[in-house]
Amino acid sequence: MIEVLDVYYTYPNGFTALKGVSLTIDRGECIAIMGENGAGKTTLIKHFNGLLKPTKGAVSVDGSNTMDLSVAQLSRKVGLVFQNPDHQFFSETVEDEIAFALKNFGFQEDEIKRRVDQVLERMGLIHYRQSSPFNLSGGEKKRLAIASVVVFNPDYLVLDEPTIGQDYLQKREIIEIIRSFLKEGKTAVIVTHDLEFVVDLRPRIILMSQGRIILDDTADKALSNLKLLDEASLLPPQITELAYRLFNPPGLEGVLDEKDLMKIIKPLLTRRVKQQ
Amino acid sequence: MMRVFEGLRFRRIESPIHSLDPRSKAVFLLVLSVLSILYSDPLTLTVLLIIQIPLVCMARVVKFWLNSLRGSAVLMIFIFGVNFLTSYFYMGGFTFDGLTMAAAMTIRFVTLIGAFSLFFLTTTPEDLSLALERLKIPYDICFAFTAAMRFVPDIALEAQSIMDAQKSRGLELEKGKILERIRNMLPILVPLFIRSFQRSMELAEAMESRAYGAIRKRTSLYELKMFRNDYALIAFSITFMLIIVAIKNF
Ligand SMILES: Nc1ncnc2c1ncn2[C@@H]1O[C@H](COP(=O)(O)OP(=O)(O)O)[C@@H](O)[C@H]1O
Ligand SMILES: [Mg+2]
Numbered sequence: 001m002i003e004v005l006d007v008y009y010t011y012p013n014g015f016t017a018l019k020g021v022s023l024t025i026d027r028g029e030c031i032a033i034m035g036e037n038g039a040g041k042t043t044l045i046k047h048f049n050g051l052l053k054p055t056k057g058a059v060s061v062d063g064s065n066t067m068d069l070s071v072a073q074l075s076r077k078v079g080l081v082f083q084n085p086d087h088q089f090f091s092e093t094v095e096d097e098i099a100f101a102l103k104n105f106g107f108q109e110d111e112i113k114r115r116v117d118q119v120l121e122r123m124g125l126i127h128y129r130q131s132s133p134f135n136l137s138g139g140e141k142k143r144l145a146i147a148s149v150v151v152f153n154p155d156y157l158v159l160d161e162p163t164i165g166q167d168y169l170q171k172r173e174i175i176e177i178i179r180s181f182l183k184e185g186k187t188a189v190i191v192t193h194d195l196e197f198v199v200d201l202r203p204r205i206i207l208m209s210q211g212r213i214i215l216d217d218t219a220d221k222a223l224s225n226l227k228l229l230d231e232a233s234l235l236p237p238q239i240t241e242l243a244y245r246l247f248n249p250p251g252l253e254g255v256l257d258e259k260d261l262m263k264i265i266k267p268l269l270t271r272r273v274k275q276q
Numbered sequence: 277m278m279r280v281f282e283g284l285r286f287r288r289i290e291s292p293i294h295s296l297d298p299r300s301k302a303v304f305l306l307v308l309s310v311l312s313i314l315y316s317d318p319l320t321l322t323v324l325l326i327i328q329i330p331l332v333c334m335a336r337v338v339k340f341w342l343n344s345l346r347g348s349a350v351l352m353i354f355i356f357g358v359n360f361l362t363s364y365f366y367m368g369g370f371t372f373d374g375l376t377m378a379a380a381m382t383i384r385f386v387t388l389i390g391a392f393s394l395f396f397l398t399t400t401p402e403d404l405s406l407a408l409e410r411l412k413i414p415y416d417i418c419f420a421f422t423a424a425m426r427f428v429p430d431i432a433l434e435a436q437s438i439m440d441a442q443k444s445r446g447l448e449l450e451k452g453k454i455l456e457r458i459r460n461m462l463p464i465l466v467p468l469f470i471r472s473f474q475r476s477m478e479l480a481e482a483m484e485s486r487a488y489g490a491i492r493k494r495t496s497l498y499e500l501k502m503f504r505n506d507y508a509l510i511a512f513s514i515t516f517m518l519i520i521v522a523i524k525n526f
Contacts, residue, residue, distance in 0.1 A: 046440065049444055051440050051443060051444065071443045072443070072446045072447075072448050075443070075444050075445065075446055079444070080440075082437065082440065082441045082444070084437065086470070086471060087434065087437045087441050087467055087471070088441035088445070088463075088467060089470075090462060090463045090467050100445055100446075100463070101445035104445060104447055105446045148445060149444070152446075
């Protein structure tokens, strides 16, 4: 469990980026953190593995205050994947890049090899093991960045804007990686603007604005609140938008994907067909 | 470290100092630098530091200026320490003279940091480039210089993200012996260099596609002009220098 208790954070230049954020993340949850640029999302997730320590308030991971642990100790549990893969690659080969964290955490040589093989397979990077990370395509780079964290098997996986610059297929791959991670009973936190992308996971939605949490609700409730989404400059999933336009006035909750919409439309259509 | 960078970055503020011509500010900077290297008694050096304060106040950059001094505090302590210790050897023990000398070296450093910080805090990179051009420095070099200035804060931010990403993968910078520590810097330096290289390639492509270098003789939208205040500052700087030289030599 990650507990964030009334956290304030002020950057050295005097800008206060978090203003009283409280939040509890349970084991096994899937959470999407959303909000406009500069809302404080990245600042918040950097508190989860102790890269930033609260100016006021407290953050604890599985009961230990982040003040008492090093970033390395916390990172072992809370794996952070940052936005720009180019900000972390430095090895000559893909497999060395993946092994980096394992070496830092003191894994044995044969265990490192086993895990690297496993993760290369899982992430569809097996043919690139000897390639340079810098020669990969955008989608492969992103998967490598995720692989280099997933490989040490953290309990919590935190991804900062994983879909930026990714095409539709690459997004689907990232979703599947997160889904399989969740299946193992692990926790995923995703920072994103991209509702269409996370909606399949039915995450708990946390909406931030100007350093505060302004909404914390289920996907069903949050994503069909078009007025709120509009205020937060977020686009609703297209299916939700379609349902809204078809059945205006609203009062439709939880129409988030094609299955939901089918449930409503199918009875109507069959009735039509029978009438004719 | 970040603080020193911050202290050298231009702040867009309306003030009589900001609107001065960069050349007149450069004269002032030059006078302070020359004098503080020429003389090494604590009193003169302190005067050179204090003379900056009214300008800093007029430019309304007191906070940033103090920040850059504070950011270099570690270096100041280091300079003081090293000078005081070495004085032990060639003065045969810790003496009052040794103390004065160490203090003077430290104040000289503060004076120089302060003078450069004041100059860069109040001069836009564009003005600086124009001033360099006026000094008949080739435009390519002026441009490279201002582009480099302009990228310093970006690179500092990028260094921070890289450090965050590597620490999140278990890299411990504060651990180990000196050799291990140096090796631990590689995961930070490699991406930083590669990004800087990529950035300059991107910049070069963007410039070429906007026909950089197509015309040999460039003209500027804004021209530098000296006003009354500029002549006043130059006159003041030269008079100040003459007075100090006079006092010190007669
Ligand atoms: N290193 C820093 N120093 C000063 N201010 C910062 C720094 N990093 C971020 N900020 C500011 O904090 C605010 C929140 O930033 P961030 O957490 O990155 O937002 P988000 O990830 O939601 O876009 C922004 O206004 C940003 O300008
Ligand atoms: Mg962000």
